[in-house]
Amino acid sequence: MAKKKFSKNWIHQHIQDPYVKMAQQKGYRARAAFKLMEILDTEKLLRPGQFVVDLGATPGSWSQVLRERMKDADGKVQGRIVALDMLPMEALPDVTFIQGDFREDEVLAQLQQIVGDQRLDLVVSDMAPNLSGVEAADAARIQHVCELALEFAQQHLKPEGALIVKSFHGSGFSQIVKAFKGVFERVVERKPKASRHQSSETFLVGRGLKSSIE
Numbered sequence: 001m002a003k004k005k006f007s008k009n010w011i012h013q014h015i016q017d018p019y020v021k022m023a024q025q026k027g028y029r030a031r032a033a034f035k036l037m038e039i040l041d042t043e044k045l046l047r048p049g050q051f052v053v054d055l056g057a058t059p060g061s062w063s064q065v066l067r068e069r070m071k072d073a074d075g076k077v078q079g080r081i082v083a084l085d086m087l088p089m090e091a092l093p094d095v096t097f098i099q100g101d102f103r104e105d106e107v108l109a110q111l112q113q114i115v116g117d118q119r120l121d122l123v124v125s126d127m128a129p130n131l132s133g134v135e136a137a138d139a140a141r142i143q144h145v146c147e148l149a150l151e152f153a154q155q156h157l158k159p160e161g162a163l164i165v166k167s168f169h170g171s172g173f174s175q176i177v178k179a180f181k182g183v184f185e186r187v188v189e190r191k192p193k194a195s196r197h198q199s200s201e202t203f204l205v206g207r208g209l210k211s212s213i214e
């Protein structure tokens, strides 16, 4: 018999969750929208006219938030949003979507071709690798995608640009923070209210490149 994906307890919590209800009411594709909103508000990041890359974008609630934040007074999106995920994503207006695994060179090359010589204002990554339950292996997977996002940001951000990356407390986290501190002038950790307190999920925000690489 197929293994149950969600426990009864998880389903109960999900139905009761105020962020799930709010997401449904406001038309967001996932409750994760509220995590990004809080981080953008706290950090005063993103405005119309900017260029943003959204890594691990499916089903698309972060891209929805990015669109909203980039609308001008007439409600027209100003700037550019490129989203990437290994899973398909239902199209969103003003969002260029690439389907592929960010760890693969050809997928990265596709993204780099779209970005071209332009410099990004913001890179966001909500990528969460499939976890095996084996702590050391999972820590290595998480660290790997965080480091890839960091390297991409270092190559493509404007000097004053910013990176928001989802990570998890546990083994490997201190190395990720150290790597962030090697790349950015300012690094803060944010745990938005919508991030379940029982989850080890956390977000790192890096701002201001120490030096960019070509």
Ligand SMILES: C[S@@+](CC[C@H](N)C(=O)[O-])C[C@H]1O[C@@H](n2cnc3c(N)ncnc32)[C@H](O)[C@@H]1O
Residues within 6 Å of the ligand: 029, 030, 032, 033, 055, 056, 057, 058, 059, 060, 061, 062, 063, 084, 085, 086, 087, 100, 101, 102, 103, 126, 127, 128, 129, 130, 145
């Ligand atoms: C938590 S979900 C993202 C939710 C999204 N931010 C939203 O608000 O709708 C994590 C996503 O990361 C994607 N992902 C994980 N590893 C990836 C990789 N190596 N390359 C591309 N996407 C990846 C998964 O397919 C999944 O859709």
